[in-house]
Amino acid sequence: xxxxxxALAAASAIACALAAPCAAQDLAKTAGKNAKVxxxxxxxxxxxxxxxxxxxxxxxxxxxNLVVFVTGGDATQTMADGTTKTMSRKPGEVLWxxxxxxxxxxxxxxxxxxxxxxxx
Numbered sequence: 619x620x621x622x623x624x625a626l627a628a629a630s631a632i633a634c635a636l637a638a639p640c641a642a643q644d645l646a647k648t649a650g651k652n653a654k655v656x657x658x659x660x661x662x663x664x665x666x667x668x669x670x671x672x673x674x675x676x677x678x679x680x681x682x683n684l685v686v687f688v689t690g691g692d693a694t695q696t697m698a699d700g701t702t703k704t705m706s707r708k709p710g711e712v713l714w715x716x717x718x719x720x721x722x723x724x725x726x727x728x729x730x731x732x733x734x735x736x737x738x
Contacts, residue, residue: 687732694725696720707730
């Protein structure tokens with residue numbers, strides 16, 4: 619193997635090793651009992667998310683996805699870089715998002731129910 623090829627391979631291996639601990643997790647795992655996978659096939663995954671007041675999803679990642687808010691409510695999201703944003707959603711509202719890493723906490727006084735539709 620050429621020295622430059624060897625150096626590139628070593629750099630790639632180090633980058634992968636360092637990135638793995640930082641990678642966010644799967645919503646179905648981080649949200650625990652609050653998340654239920656309804657469909658998971660080669661094209662789409664649908665997760666029912668039921669969050670009591672104060673419940674958190676845990677830091678997780680999505681690729682392209684839609685969120686359908688079955689019930690409305692207020693929440694605060696913390697992004698991977700530590701910034702936060704608050705949001706208020708109405709029942710029946712649909713939100714499109716590109717890839718994202720975040721944690722969400724239900725800041726409402728009532729439970730929030732939503733369907734997260736992750737495109738593969």
